Amino acid sequence: MNKMHALLTKIREINTRYRTPRIEMSSAVRGSLLVLRLYLIGLVLLMVYGFVLIVTKG
Secondary structure, eight states: OHHHHHHHHHHHHHHHHTSSOSSOOOHHHHHHHHHHHHHHHHHHHHHHHHHHHHHHHO
16 A cells, blocks of 8 residues: 555656646647547547447447
């Protein structure tokens, strides 16, 4: 249990350190990252949909 607490403390410390970005992003980069994020979410949804189709037909 002590190791789990130490791990969670370390994760919280890392999250607080990198909460604010250190670099400036242009609007083009920000838009590209948004498109990439939406694309990846779409791929995950398609994989889940395919999995559900396979499971329900089996």
